[in-house]
Amino acid sequence: MNRLSNFTTLGVGGPALKIVHAHSEDELVQFVKAADEANEPVLILGGGSNLLISDAGFAGTVIRVESKGNALDYDACSGGMIEVSAGEDWDKFVALTIEKGFADLESLSGIPGTVGGAPIQNIGAYGHEASETIARVRVYDRKVKEIKTFAAADCKFGYRESIFKSEKDRYVVLSVTFQLRKGEQSLPITYAELAKHLGVNIGDRAPVKTVRSAVLELRARKGMLLDSSDKQIMSAGSFFVNPIISKADADKLPADAPRWPQPDGKVKTSAAWLMEHAGVAKGEKLAGAQISERHVLALTNSGSAKAEDIVKLAKTSQKRVMEKFGIELKAEVQLIGLDLN
Numbered sequence: 001m002n003r004l005s006n007f008t009t010l011g012v013g014g015p016a017l018k019i020v021h022a023h024s025e026d027e028l029v030q031f032v033k034a035a036d037e038a039n040e041p042v043l044i045l046g047g048g049s050n051l052l053i054s055d056a057g058f059a060g061t062v063i064r065v066e067s068k069g070n071a072l073d074y075d076a077c078s079g080g081m082i083e084v085s086a087g088e089d090w091d092k093f094v095a096l097t098i099e100k101g102f103a104d105l106e107s108l109s110g111i112p113g114t115v116g117g118a119p120i121q122n123i124g125a126y127g128h129e130a131s132e133t134i135a136r137v138r139v140y141d142r143k144v145k146e147i148k149t150f151a152a153a154d155c156k157f158g159y160r161e162s163i164f165k166s167e168k169d170r171y172v173v174l175s176v177t178f179q180l181r182k183g184e185q186s187l188p189i190t191y192a193e194l195a196k197h198l199g200v201n202i203g204d205r206a207p208v209k210t211v212r213s214a215v216l217e218l219r220a221r222k223g224m225l226l227d228s229s230d231k232q233i234m235s236a237g238s239f240f241v242n243p244i245i246s247k248a249d250a251d252k253l254p255a256d257a258p259r260w261p262q263p264d265g266k267v268k269t270s271a272a273w274l275m276e277h278a279g280v281a282k283g284e285k286l287a288g289a290q291i292s293e294r295h296v297l298a299l300t301n302s303g304s305a306k307a308e309d310i311v312k313l314a315k316t317s318q319k320r321v322m323e324k325f326g327i328e329l330k331a332e333v334q335l336i337g338l339d340l341n
């Protein structure tokens, strides 16, 4: 039962020395303090939807975050401030906000995992990121052994980045406070595929509930919604981040390669496009690992994969992209006891 494959959406990962379940914020802090005092390695586990854990497992204490609860402080001028415990399910929370008449999280519908996992890599989808709505993050700081609150401006949010990710193993997210508008219209639609699906122009708004349904539909088509009955969906979502490269390197790419200019003058391109144009094919298999039949960026467990198989498939994809375009694909998924070098 201590096998971590039972706790990850990829369904791989060997045994943990110990797994404890933190049902409250107090328990979470106590478990972390106790493990730190005993000098045991700690792995904080949310929904396991962004993790690739080695077949050897984890030689330490895995602390699963299962704290629940949210507190709504609504005022008509500034909208709602909602503090949510780290162990709440992300998509259930998004659905609840919409049911209660709040807007702004609709584009992030259907992302698996916990609320506490959301600020770690600043989850994003369909043109929006969690950082647009996060007001505060309460954490336990393992270095100074104190509970702290980060204002959004101090979280160093970027594309799939935050201080909680860059200062690895230092902060345990206890709760996240979101500031949401009360309203029925979505944030502006900035993602071309979503705008097309909704029949609106880029920059338009649409009813929040319609946007949520559209996002869920698009995600289901791509195998980007969790569904335990569907093996094509045993993945950790996008395996690689979209590379951000210099303008000079972007100019060397073929004319039809996606290019999204960044505020610092660099250019973001599409990892999926690079993979497909470097010969990585949907459905391609390597032992038990498989490139999803629906989305080239999702590396899946076809049923019997070991972590080692997923790593080999990831390295093969990286190598092809490097050989064809000279661009290094970097993992979005957090690797535990493994690396891609």
Ligand SMILES: Cc1cc2nc3c(=O)[nH]c(=O)nc-3n(C[C@H](O)[C@H](O)[C@H](O)COP(=O)(O)OP(=O)(O)OC[C@H]3O[C@@H](n4cnc5c(N)ncnc54)[C@H](O)[C@@H]3O)c2cc1C
Residues within 6 Å of the ligand: 009, 043, 044, 045, 046, 047, 048, 049, 050, 051, 065, 086, 111, 112, 113, 114, 115, 116, 117, 118, 120, 121, 122, 123, 124, 125, 171, 172, 173, 174, 223, 224, 225, 226, 235, 236, 237, 238, 334
């Ligand atoms: C089908 C699918 C689709 C996905 N689509 C998207 C998408 O569209 N956009 C996107 O951004 N991501 C996506 N993901 C990735 C993933 O869902 C998110 O990154 C999610 O936020 C991870 O949350 P989690 O609770 O599962 O974290 P886990 O996978 O359990 O952990 C991920 C990392 O966060 C750390 N962590 C988790 N909780 C805490 C905490 N409370 N305190 C401190 N550290 C913590 C862990 O130690 C680990 O390093 C997708 C994944 C899947 C499987």
